[in-house]
Amino acid sequence: MKSREEQISFIGKQAEFERQLARLYSLYQKKFPAFKLWPFLVEEERKHEAWLKQIIPKIKTGEIYFFLDNLTFQAIEQTIDYINEEYEKADKEGIDLVRAVSVAHSIEDSALDKSIFKYFDSESPSVEEILDNLKEDTKKHREMLENQKKALMKEVGKYK
Helix, strand or coil: CCCCCHHHHHHHHHHHHHHHHHHHHHHHHCCCCCCHHHHHHEEEEHHHHHHHHHHHHHHHHHCCCCCHHHHHHHHHHHHHHHHHHHHHHHHCCCCCCHHHHHHHHHHHHHHHHHCCCCCCCCCCHHHHHHHHHHHHHHHHHHHHHHHHHHHHHHHHHHHH
């Protein structure tokens, strides 16, 4: 059984993941202001961070318990590291729109593939709703980015 501190640390790490993703998408928004999906994704990730932060007080009181393992914690840390590396690379070296959309799609896809939402288990219906919404939003983001990526690839193909 994980201690409350470990659970809070884990939720904090998940909130950091959402915050770093919003930061990356904000950079992409500055680099590609005409691409309308970035502002939406920035707001979505900020919303997710706020949702996760709402859970922390309930863990402190023992109202909610999260079952998690160290592999999940490592997966989130690795993903945050990857996001930060991509941010630094795009900021210093630049990036094209196809690459930006591909990176974003890859991160959203990875979040679902690594099942970073499975570790959450709560008896609280309000928390379950937040977690379900997080998962559904991430699926929606992945789909939107996949569609944009396909459209961009088709567009690039016209000029080759």
